[in-house]
Amino acid sequence: MTIEASKSRSGLHAERKLAFIVRxxxxxxxxxxxxxxxxxxxSRGDARSIxxxxxxxxxxxxxxxxxxxxxxxxxxxxxxxxxxxxVYKSVLRxxxxxxxxxxxxxxxxxxxxxxxxGLQRYLKSYKLKGST
Numbered sequence: 001m002t003i004e005a006s007k008s009r010s011g012l013h014a015e016r017k018l019a020f021i022v023r024x025x026x027x028x029x030x031x032x033x034x035x036x037x038x039x040x041x042x043s044r045g046d047a048r049s050i051x052x053x054x055x056x057x058x059x060x061x062x063x064x065x066x067x068x069x070x071x072x073x074x075x076x077x078x079x080x081x082x083x084x085x086x087v088y089k090s091v092l093r094x095x096x097x098x099x100x101x102x103x104x105x106x107x108x109x110x111x112x113x114x115x116x117x118g119l120q121r122y123l124k125s126y127k128l129k130g131s132t
Contacts, residue, residue, distance in 0.1 A: 003035065004016065004040050006044060015040070028112050031050055059081060059106070060080045063075065097110060097114060107128050
């Protein structure tokens with residue numbers, strides 16, 4: 001997984017990549033630590049590739065957010081199972097988080113990540129319709 005915080009030379013574009021681990025479907029923790037340095041998307045900033053090992057029943061969430069010149073944020077949140085397969089992907093566009101591919105039963109992890117990042121203040125909607 002890649003962790004990144006970079007900006008363009010002009011400062012108009014910015015990219016942020018974060019990773020979280022969900023232990024047992026309950027506990028959410030951010031992935032931090034040293035990793036292999038890789039090239040960031042934009043010229044200013046840092047990017048690192050970190051290897052994560054998961055126990056059976058754990059999930060990893062990879063978040064990618066991009067801010068454009070008008071301050072609009074878009075991106076995606078990908079959920080991976082313990083064997084590294086993508087089980088769910090949601091897209092963030094127009095201040096809404098929507099399901100994209102995979103099993104919608106994993107959307108509760110996306111909701112946990114959105115609340116951990118504090119994005120719910122900026123989003124119009126991030127919960128599935130009909131969910132509690």
